Amino acid sequence: MQPTFTFKQLLRNPIHLLAFGFGSGLAPKAPGTAGTLAAIPFFLVLSLLPETIYFGVCLLTFAVGIPICGASAKALGVKDHSGIVWDEFVGFWVTMSFVPAFPPMGWAWIAAGFVLFRLFDITKPWPISWVDRNIHGGLGIMLDDLIAGVIAGVILYLAAHFI
Numbered sequence: 001m002q003p004t005f006t007f008k009q010l011l012r013n014p015i016h017l018l019a020f021g022f023g024s025g026l027a028p029k030a031p032g033t034a035g036t037l038a039a040i041p042f043f044l045v046l047s048l049l050p051e052t053i054y055f056g057v058c059l060l061t062f063a064v065g066i067p068i069c070g071a072s073a074k075a076l077g078v079k080d081h082s083g084i085v086w087d088e089f090v091g092f093w094v095t096m097s098f099v100p101a102f103p104p105m106g107w108a109w110i111a112a113g114f115v116l117f118r119l120f121d122i123t124k125p126w127p128i129s130w131v132d133r134n135i136h137g138g139l140g141i142m143l144d145d146l147i148a149g150v151i152a153g154v155i156l157y158l159a160a161h162f163i
Helices: 009-012 014-019 020-026 031-045 051-076 086-096 105-123 127-135 138-161
Strands: none
Touching: 009 014, 014 020, 014 051, 020 031, 020 086, 031 086, 031 105, 031 138, 051 086, 051 138, 086 105, 086 138, 105 138, 127 138
16 A cells, blocks of 8 residues: 555645645545546646647746656655656646647546546556656656657547548
8 A cells, every 4th residue: 555645744845736736636536537637627727828838838848847746756756756747747748739729628628638538548558658657756757758748649639620
């Protein structure tokens, strides 16, 4: 059984609060899925930004996620605690960055992005599995979800253009 934080402990430490997705990573079942669901309202706000700023936010949240997730994992004494879901937030936002403005963004695209991102994050096909096994610390925690987000996003992009 993995060590964990309580919500009260998360509130006392902003690094852990972010790493645990504002508490969504405390979900007793499927915390990664809960974290991805919690990322959707933030995405809805971010999607109002111009593309260049949206990409900048994705880059910035990826970069700050490396020390945030690394610090929480180290504090818990594990490689990648299932409750650390900041990487799911960023991976989902990266996935959705591939959806073009046409057809208009809607809940079907958000649902498709959610399902595809979770599929690749859970099954970890190559190269995601290689990164998960070989790159450690905060970079490893963040990078496998970034790659899952890119793969899911490319599939969404192709679907938008060819279906």
